[in-house]
Amino acid sequence: MQLYSYFRSSASFRVRIALELKGLAYDYLPVHLLKNEQLQAPFADLNPTHLIPLLKDGDLTVAQSLAIVEYLDETHPEPPLLPADPAGRARVRGLALDVACEIHPLNNLRVLRYLVKTLGVDDEAKNAWYRHWVEDGLAAVEAQLAGSPATGRFCHGDTPTLADIVLVPQIFNARRMDCRLDHVPTVKRIADHCMTLDAFAKAQPSACPDAQA
Amino acid sequence: MQLYSYFRSSASFRVRIALELKGLAYDYLPVHLLKNEQLQAPFADLNPTHLIPLLKDGDLTVAQSLAIVEYLDETHPEPPLLPADPAGRARVRGLALDVACEIHPLNNLRVLRYLVKTLGVDDEAKNAWYRHWVEDGLAAVEAQLAGSPATGRFCHGDTPTLADIVLVPQIFNARRMDCRLDHVPTVKRIADHCMTLDAFAKAQPSACPDAQA
Structure with missing residues (x-):
């Protein structure tokens, strides 16, 4: 591949x-x-x-x-990245989509370029826009994770799923852009736990060939 | 339910x-x-x-x-909303996500409100933003549909799938906001065909109880 x-x-x-x-x-x-x-x-x-x-x-x-x-x-x-039961699969997909549809699309490069080049937004307002969607969006994820018995060491139980796969890169972006994370302790705890796994560590931006070039 | x-x-x-x-x-x-x-x-x-x-x-x-x-x-x-084969499922999910992640999140109500209330964008620039993401995003969908032998009467073959389910509401939004659609003939042809089905017609905004209230 x-x-x-x-x-x-x-x-x-x-x-x-x-x-x-x-x-x-x-x-x-x-x-x-x-x-x-x-x-x-x-x-x-x-x-x-x-x-x-x-x-x-x-x-x-x-x-x-x-x-x-x-x-x-x-x-x-193997290993499965979604739970076996439809309710669990729906919860994991829902969490992943809360990041993939509600946070990430607002902050990707072409959107930030449009804000600056077409709408004439200055750097401060652009960064505030970025942080707004990240901080608000992660608060919504936190509310679901913190309030649910389905949450374990990972977003859903004790093995990594699609939800963790989508959450962790968003936390990397949040940290790079100095977003607040003190209001999302469960999100932070899970993201930090994920990064103790080899699979997440090997996939991180700084480990990529084009980062090291 | x-x-x-x-x-x-x-x-x-x-x-x-x-x-x-x-x-x-x-x-x-x-x-x-x-x-x-x-x-x-x-x-x-x-x-x-x-x-x-x-x-x-x-x-x-x-x-x-x-x-x-x-x-x-x-x-x-029954009836299935995704194909049976992994390659087909990936194509259908990819098309759905091209709308759900690349177009729709930029144009929902809370984002438009932020543009106006926080960034002070005027109506004309707000509408141009809206049309930009719709017209560009649909062009990317069109390029995939028009160029693929997998496209049929619907986005994928001759039965409706998740891709059509996500595409049709986006076309309703595009028409309501006077977006260009002349550059996406396959998209238009499929969306119009979907609307000949009872399931799509019954689900449309004007048929909802809160539209009629």
């Missing part, structure tokens, strides 16, 4: 964690977002959405990080 | 379509977003994220529209 990735892309980070948790070897193909390589050949020809990550598995191309993780879970079931 | 919904919420619209496709009866519980009912009891006590839709199935509460649709598909498998 080949993964098109950028070390700081949190959506790519999700897929890297999943690949490590599954113990799957892959070729790391860097796409430099700040240099707009996602808009140029050869990558742009592969993915009309110009988004990373993108997974190649033989002739098959899979886009969108959550779809990639579900694909990996269906084609390589 | 009970569905907390708002007639104009496109995330709620997705779940209404899925329930109709499955032939599942449900109680419609309106939550008026413009009156901020999502922030007040009783709804706010049920869902700490304050987001609709929310599905109640007995004692279980399921949040996030895509997680709800997957839950319904797992608990009521």
Whole structure:
């Protein structure tokens, strides 16, 4: 398998964690977002959405990080990244989507560029925007985690799932942008626990080939 | 089952379509977003994220529209809303996420409110923002649909899937906001075909009890 990735892309980070948790070897193909390589050949020809990550598995191309993780879970079931019961699966997917749909899309590079270049937003207001969605969004995740007997050492029980895979990269972004985290102790506790696992540590931005280049 | 919904919420619209496709009866519980009912009891006590839709199935509460649709598909498998093969499932989920993660989050009510109230964006710039993400995002969906032999009368083959369930409400929003659609003929053709089905027609905003009140 080949993964098109950028070390700081949190959506790519999700897929890297999943690949490590599954113990799957892959070729790391860097796409430099700040240099707009996602808009140029050869990558742009592969993915009309110009988004990373993108997974190649033989002739098959899979886009969108959550779809990639579900694909990996269906084609390589061990260890499972979703619970076995529909209620548990729904809870894990819901938590993952609370980050993937409510926080991350507001803070990715092209949105921040639009704020600055098209709307003329200054740096201070741009950073406040970033922090607002992260801090508010994580508070909503915290409320669900802290109040539920289903929460364990990880977001759902005592093994990592899709919810942890999506949460941890968001915490990396939050820390890089100096967001408040004192209001989300359960989120912090789980993210810190995840980082004690080899799979999460090996997948982190600073461990990527393009970070070290 | 009970569905907390708002007639104009496109995330709620997705779940209404899925329930109709499955032939599942449900109680419609309106939550008026413009009156901020999502922030007040009783709804706010049920869902700490304050987001609709929310599905109640007995004692279980399921949040996030895509997680709800997957839950319904797992608990009521007929007719299936995802293909049987992992590659097809990945394609359908990827298309759904291209709308649910790349378009919709940028244009929901709370984001538009932040643009106006906190960033002082005027109406014209707000509408341009809205159209930008819709028109660009749908172009990326079009590129995938038009170029693929997997596309049929629907986004994936000749039966409706999660991809159509997410696409159609986005087209309703696009039309309401006068977005360009002439550059996405396959998207338009599929959305129009979906609306010839009873399940999609019954789920549309104008058919909801709170639209008719």
